[in-house]
Amino acid sequence: MLTFKNVSKNYKNRAVLDNINFNIDEGEFVFLVGHSGAGKSTIIRLIIKEENLTSGSIHFAGYDIEKLNKKALPFLRREIGVVFQDFKLLDRKTAFENVAFALELSDHTNREIKKGVDYILDMVGLSSKSKFFPNQLSGGERQRVAIARALVNNPHILIADEPTGNLDPSVSWDIIQLLNKINSWGTTILMATHASDVVNSMQKRVIALDEGKIIRDSEGGYNE
Amino acid sequence: MMLKAERILKYTYQHIVRNGWLSFASIAIMTLTFFVISIFSFTVYSVNVILHYYESKSQIIVFFNPNAPISYIQSVKKDIIDTGKASNIKYVSKQQAFTNFEKVLKTQNPQLANAVDLNALPPSYEISTTSLSNLEDIANILYKVKAQSKGEINNILYFKSVVQFLKKAVSIITSIGIGLIIFLSIISFVIIIITIAITINSHSEDIEIMKLVGATDTYVSGPFIIEGAFYGIIGVFISSIILYLIYLVISTSYRKSVLLPILSFFQGIPIPQYSILLLLEIIGIEIFIGIVIGAISSFIAISRYLKK
């Protein structure tokens, strides 16, 4: 459902991604690992067309991302749930409103939204803080709001960029369990991470990047 | 569709409320703009009404020799009518002149009134026009007629310098006023765009995030554009109220001539009356302009973020 074909990305003539090829099937759980600066977030930015690729092609669920016009782009993005590395929460909206925003985009009724958001906030353990604004939440809590927003729309694929980066081990483990559960319900998951212990314990498919190149793509653990 | 409209309105409301200070600034700028523009418009309008009053009150009076034959007097009238520039020609006969004279004198000096000889008073034409330039044209013609007459015309009363002064005043005040209105409108428009751009700038990150999670351009920009239009409406509304209060104060004190002694100078001039219909029309036009300016400013400011 997600295919990278000879994808390269340059930032001002500096190659950040170099000839990337992979295919992720429906229902897979894939880790994207690599040193800081290896290009993990760049791959995610290309998928939602936050950045344009330099060469090659990306296909997602029938869309050719490169050829997608301006009108169709919002619809692609609604089908992909992204947990951004820097959360990208709306500072002027409460936790509830941030999550609800994703549902409002796809014409759900107010009652459906209330039900859906309450459910998902409960799932990430933030029910009691739904009326808090992001600056009243801890880093980990903000991260969980970001996860809730990415999940609430039942996306085809959930892309999580360091979703456990700010969480203590027990909470981060909860999050991983949560992702695993969602994956078992059929949602495809692509998760960029540094956390080798998580990768090791999960024994899922791992795509390892180094300086913009794929150096490994196989199931199993993660050895630095 | 309804849901989307409802949500866009909800976000408009949230922007305005959660952005208190900038909303206040935007409304203040809008109010000031419409206030100043209205003040100048009304001033230009009022000055024109007042000066027009003077124009219509300006007259040329031709005094004939009491012995001038009726036929001559009528031929002069025909000359005046032929110009096509007179709006009113009033003939004051000897008798009428006497009656008028008597009326004035009786209150002041009854003995003198009895002593006046009816035949000593000259008949006259009081000529009015709708504009000062017409008045001047007629005056020139009359001077020529007088030059050719054999004493049938005694005198021509025409305050040339006053008339010319008024004429200049009308055109200067009108053009300065219109110039100022245009100048202020441009300045205000720029300030409004900048103010709204600052508001939108403070939301630039939000705009980017909303688009990343799948919001369409309309959905993102809708609240900002409605917000701009809203500021326009509120600005017009507040400035209209302030203006109306000022009008009330001036018009009542004008009538009593208590508060503003200067105005007593103008006693007798009708204060320009603005009918309710005219006022509503003006407010309607201003609200329309307010909506357009507000919405366009927002659109200009936000289109920068939508290109990406």
Ligand SMILES: Nc1ncnc2c1ncn2[C@@H]1O[C@H](COP(=O)(O)OP(=O)(O)OP(=O)(O)O)[C@@H](O)[C@H]1O
């Ligand atoms: N807008 C940009 N302009 C120029 N260079 C950029 C830009 N964005 C990213 N880069 C560069 O691209 C490279 C890859 O960045 P990327 O964010 O994909 O790394 P990453 O693997 O996600 O790292 P981390 O684990 O620290 O998040 C980095 O060297 C970075 O400096």
Ligand SMILES: [Mg+2]
């Ligand atoms: Mg990254």
